[in-house]
Amino acid sequence: MNNRLTIADKTFNSRLFTGTGKFSHNQLMEEALLASGSELVTVALKRVDVQNEQDDILKHLNHAQFxxxxxxxxxxNAEEAVLAAQLAREALGTNWLKLEIHPDPKYLMPDPIETLKAAEQLVKLGFVVLPYIHADPVLCKRLEEAGTAxxxxxxxxxxxxxxxxxxxFLEIIVEQSNVPVVVDAGIGAPSDAAKAMELGADxxxxxxxxxxxxxxxxxGKAFKMAVEAGRLAFEAKLAQTSTKASASSPLTAFLFDEE
Amino acid sequence: MNNRLTIADKTFNSRLFTGTGKFSHNQLMEEALLASGSELVTVALKRVDVQNEQDDILKHLNHAQFxxxxxxxxxxNAEEAVLAAQLAREALGTNWLKLEIHPDPKYLMPDPIETLKAAEQLVKLGFVVLPYIHADPVLCKRLEEAGTAxxxxxxxxxxxxxxxxxxxFLEIIVEQSNVPVVVDAGIGAPSDAAKAMELGADxxxxxxxxxxxxxxxxxGKAFKMAVEAGRLAFEAKLAQTSTKASASSPLTAFLFDEE
Amino acid sequence: MNNRLTIADKTFNSRLFTGTGKFSHNQLMEEALLASGSELVTVALKRVDVQNEQDDILKHLNHAQFxxxxxxxxxxNAEEAVLAAQLAREALGTNWLKLEIHPDPKYLMPDPIETLKAAEQLVKLGFVVLPYIHADPVLCKRLEEAGTAxxxxxxxxxxxxxxxxxxxFLEIIVEQSNVPVVVDAGIGAPSDAAKAMELGADxxxxxxxxxxxxxxxxxGKAFKMAVEAGRLAFEAKLAQTSTKASASSPLTAFLFDEE
Amino acid sequence: MNNRLTIADKTFNSRLFTGTGKFSHNQLMEEALLASGSELVTVALKRVDVQNEQDDILKHLNHAQFxxxxxxxxxxNAEEAVLAAQLAREALGTNWLKLEIHPDPKYLMPDPIETLKAAEQLVKLGFVVLPYIHADPVLCKRLEEAGTAxxxxxxxxxxxxxxxxxxxFLEIIVEQSNVPVVVDAGIGAPSDAAKAMELGADxxxxxxxxxxxxxxxxxGKAFKMAVEAGRLAFEAKLAQTSTKASASSPLTAFLFDEE
Structure with a gap:
């Protein structure tokens, strides 16, 4: 199957990445993530008790596919992010990192300057960096040049x-990017996920x-199907939109016209 | 499985209905429709050679699930539509009918007046009528009252x-309708189909x-998955949208704040 | 000035028509409508006390330009609308009529069937009929054929x-209509009014x-300006949209390239 | 009139800023800009012949209001921008500057990193800096903190x-900004300009x-009116949108209900 996704050293069958926040309890999270087929699961350092080997959330994520x-x-800022990354690497035994820096607590919009700065440092420190950013095509190019995965x-x-x-802006990013593009944040329905995939997100x-x-x-299941549907449609290529109507049933003449 | 769709006397596992126009050849049409899982396939009377038992298009649709x-x-107009319906019933041996009346050859927008008029007659003539119309909530109610399926x-x-x-307008129609709502025309991508299902289309x-x-x-496969995804999401219920951001990772404090 | 609007026997300098409902008091309504420059003002029959010559709302609309x-x-339904129209003509001394028929009290969507039926009768009775309808291109053509103004x-x-x-759908209506197209209902901001005018509404x-x-x-003033702006832009013709960026400042080369 | 706009040391009656590129000839540009009422006009350094006192474009902009x-x-990059800014200040005798840095010739999307870097330097060099950027709320805050006007x-x-x-994103920027917000690029019709003003752009x-x-x-005239309309609507405050319809004409009962 040639449509698997490779990022750095890992290859994924699923193009649906998931997060672990906001679930009412961890058992439900575990079942939903299993149902989603997701193989890459993001977890906030704050939510992991790094002193405690039996930390509850990690226990629920202890599946081969995750x-x-x-x-x-x-x-x-970059300094806090780099420190957090190092703690996370030690605690969780992975050099993969979703880099998020958002100084504003209300809208949590990411900081482009600090994100690039941290990305440059983290790449040098051996991390596989996936930075969360605004849909900014130039910033995406600069992060790619800095070595983000x-x-x-x-x-x-x-x-x-x-x-x-x-x-x-996502369309420009997809067109120009040499690294995988993962649309993150704001996706509220399976149709949104399908649309992101249809326009070429990885x-x-x-x-x-x-x-x-x-x-x-x-x-979780619905998103799984929608992501697969969107990817398949992208590969099969969508038809063009047109301004005029065009009959599905060929209308060379009206039904009872003499021909 | 309680989420099957029933219209009149038939029950469908698939909520993806399909059309047969515009395919480059009938063999490809057959394979695409099989891949889509569709169980209700519309065909234009004009494309069926009613004199010819071996009519090519029908041969390709000769599957138990179709x-x-x-x-x-x-x-x-209504008169032409009623005549066409009767010819179709005789030729194809079904009283199901997609009622389409569009006097304008450029945009093929449906005629609300003639459609209601024809629907009233066809219902009396024993047809199972599925009328193609503008997304007009009042017209939908009147057609329902006239007995369309x-x-x-x-x-x-x-x-x-x-x-x-x-x-x-579809949201109003879905809210008010007592008969199944089938969104027809204009759906250009699986994400559109998923969205229609998410908002409650049947x-x-x-x-x-x-x-x-x-x-x-x-x-065809992509649409199949997208329709299933959208329906499942509708049944599971979508989360609300909100104006403010809300961290997926609970952000009761910044990462290195003293607590 | 050749861009005045003529409907039936009247010519208007202002392309902003207004309504009289929902104002907190009639004095404020009067001032707002004067500020808007509107020359055609709709008033609900129910709000006019047809027995009372001194009816308050009419006193506030007693200006030459209104x-x-x-x-x-x-x-x-059509029957009620025709009766109301006749009462209105007698009470207000005008044969102009905004025809509104909406059987549903929640969304007030208009009824296409009853509206056409009433329009046909009212035209025969000598009314200048302006029907409020869904953005339905075929219905618009049928009303035009029935003689609405x-x-x-x-x-x-x-x-x-x-x-x-x-x-x-408005774009199709504007393209096909031989009578003036007045966009009614839902316009929530001056930018909406400007956009309606830009796409060719009258x-x-x-x-x-x-x-x-x-x-x-x-x-009221803001809408006045926005309508004039939109109309002027329509007449001057908008530039095309394009997918790629195009520098306003000609960028034949980067700033310090050697040429 | 208290709704004039002040940026740094200048106060403007017009909230429509304009550019000078792409006009078919300079005479037409001059007349269009005069018609627009614009008081701040951007001009590309490349288009000004800094050696030639009689430079044509500047002659056409030689009006008191411009x-x-x-x-x-x-x-x-920042280095080129700072150099260009210094040349422009010397040539044109103004320390006002629209800072634009776009490394990509196809979409001309601005570079957030280089723009902030150049802004910091230019503010120290005494420029009044107006940076052109993506609609990035965090970047806007950082530029404001760096001292852009x-x-x-x-x-x-x-x-x-x-x-x-x-x-x-513009809504977030407007909510958070302590310096004027000028929406730049992409505005294709007066209705777009009105909408930007309605949401609170300066x-x-x-x-x-x-x-x-x-x-x-x-x-140019149409944009003038649309900007004024949008600003006036912002100051007067728009009504809320609602999901349900709400009759303009109070509909406490249907027309011929007995009450």
């Missing part, structure tokens, strides 16, 4: 469930929309 | 692939987007 | 302030957005 | 005329949409 992607959520532009503000509000990361659904397990 | 839904595409409001002009341009009808894709078979 | 456009708001397709549900949710009707603004007088 | 805003269009987030890619594709910068219209003079 690769952990620690994130630096809560870091306000992917770029993670946002669809809309984190947790807003507003969907893809950055389509015009993967999506979904958390809130699954976690706060009244039925996270079924919602 | 129910035929003849349509009156090309009819300009479903309503088929459009997403955007036929064949435009523009997607769901009528969401605000099914979608797709033709152009599958038929004119460079790879109709895979596109 | 032409009254009685409407049949509250009518549920204009068509009034909606932008979004009445009073929703959602703006222009029917752009794809006029807009605004009520709620002015009446419920904290400052109806200034909002 | 303040010049040299821009660094074509600069690929305003921020100029984009609506959509330069010259695309696609309108406001960044509304969700000004807009328009170039392509005026310059490439078949009638730039009238289009």
């Amino acid at each position: 690769h952990l992607l620690p994130n630096t959520s809560g870091a306000r 992917a770029v993670m532009p946002l669809g809309s503000p984190i947790g807003s469930n507003k969907g893809l509000k950055t389509v015009d 993967a999506v990361l979904v958390n809130t929309a699954i976690a706060v659904s009244p039925n996270p397990i079924d919602m | 129910h035929l839904l003849p349509n009156t595409s090309g009819a300009r 479903a309503v088929m409001p459009l997403g955007s002009p036929i064949g435009s692939n523009k997607g769901l341009k009528t969401v605000d 099914a979608v009808l797709v033709n152009t987007a599958i038929a004119v894709s460079p790879n109709p078979i895979d596109m | 032409h009254l456009l009685p409407n049949t708001s509250g009518a549920r 204009a068509v009034m397709p909606l932008g979004s549900p009445i009073g929703s302030n959602k703006g222009l949710k029917t752009v794809d 006029a807009v009707l605004v009520n709620t957005a002015i009446a419920v603004s904290p400052n109806p007088i200034d909002m | 303040h010049l805003l040299p821009n660094t269009s074509g600069a690929r 305003a921020v100029m987030p984009l609506g959509s890619p330069i010259g695309s005329n696609k309108g406001l594709k960044t509304v969700d 000004a807009v910068l328009v170039n392509t949409a005026i310059a490439v219209s078949p009638n730039p003079i009238d289009m």
Whole structure:
């Protein structure tokens, strides 16, 4: 199957990455993530008790198919992010990292300057860096040049469930990127995930929309199918849109015209 | 499985209805429709040679899972549509009918007046009528009152692939309808189909987007998955959208704040 | 000035039609409508006390520039609308009529069937009929053929302030119509009114957005300017949109390239 | 009049800033800019012949109401931008500067890293800096902290005329900014400019949409009115949108109900 996704040293069958926040309890999280088929799961350093080997959340993520992607959520600048990354690497035994730096507590929009600065340092420190950023095509290029393993532009503000509000910019990013593009944040429904894939994203990361659904397990399954549908449609290529209508049933003449 | 769809006397496992126009050849059509899992397939009377038992298109639709839904595409008024319906019933041996009346050859927008008039007559003549109409909530109610088995409001002009341009009105229709709502026309991508299902449509009808894709078979599969994903998400219930961001990773404090 | 608008026997300098509902008091309504420059003002029959010559609302509309456009708001079918129209003509001394028929009290979506039926009767009875309808291109043509003086397709549900949710259909209506197209309902901001004019509407009707603004007088002025701006842009013709960026400052080379 | 706009040491009656590129000839540019009422006009350093006192474009901008805003269009990094800024200050006798850095010639998306770096230097060198940037709320805060006189987030890619594709982010920027917010790039129609003003932008910068219209003079006037309309609506405050319809004409009962 040639449509698997490779990032750095790992290859994924699933293009649906997931997050672990906001679930009502960890057992439900575990079942929903299993249902989603996700193979890359992000977890906030703050939520992991690094002193405690039996830390509850990690126990629930202890499945062969789950690769952990620690994130630096809560870091306000490059220095904090680099420190958090090092703690995470030690605690979780992985050099993969979702780099998140957002100084503003209200909208959690990422900081482009600090993110690039931290990315440059973390790449040198041997991390596989997946930076969460605004849908900024130039910033994506600079991160790629700095050696990040992917770029993670946002669809809309984190947790807003507003969907893809950055389509015009995501299209430019997809066109120009030489590393995988993972659309992160704002995806509120399976249709949003499908659309991101249809426009050529390599993967999506979904958390809130699954976690706060009244039925996270079924919602995990729904996202799984939608991501696969969107990817398949991208590979099969969508038809063009047109301004005029065009009959599906060939209308060379009206039904009872004499021909 | 309690989420099957029943219309009149038939129950469907698949909520993806399909059309048969615009495929480059009938063999490809057959394979794409099989891949889509569709169980209700619309066919234009004009494309069926009613004199010829070996008519090619019907031969390709001769599968147990395919129910035929003849349509009156090309009819300009109620009279033509009723006549076409009767010919179709005789030729194809089914009283199911997709009622389409569009006097304008450019945009093929349906005629609300003639459609209601024809629907009233056809219901009396024993047809199971599925009328193709604008996303007009009042017209939908009147058709329902006239006895149609479903309503088929459009997403955007036929064949435009523009997607769901009528969401605000589809939501009202779904809320008010007592018969199944099938979104027809304009669905250009699996994400559009998923979105229609997420907002509560009972099914979608797709033709152009599958038929004119460079790879109709895979596109048929993609739509199949997207429709299932959208339906599952509808049943699981989507999370609310919100204006403010909300961290997936609980951010009660910044990462290195003293607590 | 050749861009004045003529409907039936009247010519208007202003392409902003207004409504009289929802103002906190009639004095404020009067001032806001004067500020808006509107020359055609719709008033619900129910709000006019036809027995009372000193009826308050009419006193406030007693300005030379205001032409009254009685409407049949509250009518549920053609019969009620025709009766209301006749009462209005007698009470207000005008044969102009905004025909509104909406059987559903929740969304107030218009009824296409009853509206056409009433329009046919009212035209025969000598009324100048401006029907309020869904943005349905075929219905617009049928009303035009029935002799209505204009068509009034909606932008979004009445009073929703959602703006222009029917752009794809308004464009078809504008392209095909031989009578003036007045976009009615849903216009929530001056930018919506400007956009309706830019796409070729002949006029807009605004009520709620002015009446419920904290400052109806200034909002009336703002709509006046926006409508004029949109019309002027339509006449001057908008530039095309393009997918790629294109520097406003000619960028034949980068700034310090050697040439 | 208390709604004038002050940036640094200048106060403007007009909130419409304009550009000088793409006009078919300079005489037409002059007339269109005069018609627009604009008081701040951006000009690319490359287009000014700094050796020639009679430089044609400057002659056409020699009006008391026009303040010049040299821009660094074509600069690929901070170093080039700072050099260009110094040349512009010397040549044009103004320390105002529109800072533009876009390394990518196809979409001309701005570089957040180099823009902040150049802004920091230019502020220290005594420039009044107005940086052109993506609609990135965190970057806007950092530029403000660096001492820029305003921020100029984009609506959509330069010259695309696609309108406001960044509304969700512009709203955050407007809410958080302590310096004026000028929406720049992508504004393709007066309705777009009105909408930017309605959501609280302090000004807009328009170039392509005026310059490439078949009638730039009238289009300049149309933008003037639209900007004023949008600002007035912002000050008067827009009404809320709502999901349900709400009759403009109070519909306590249907028209012929017995009460």
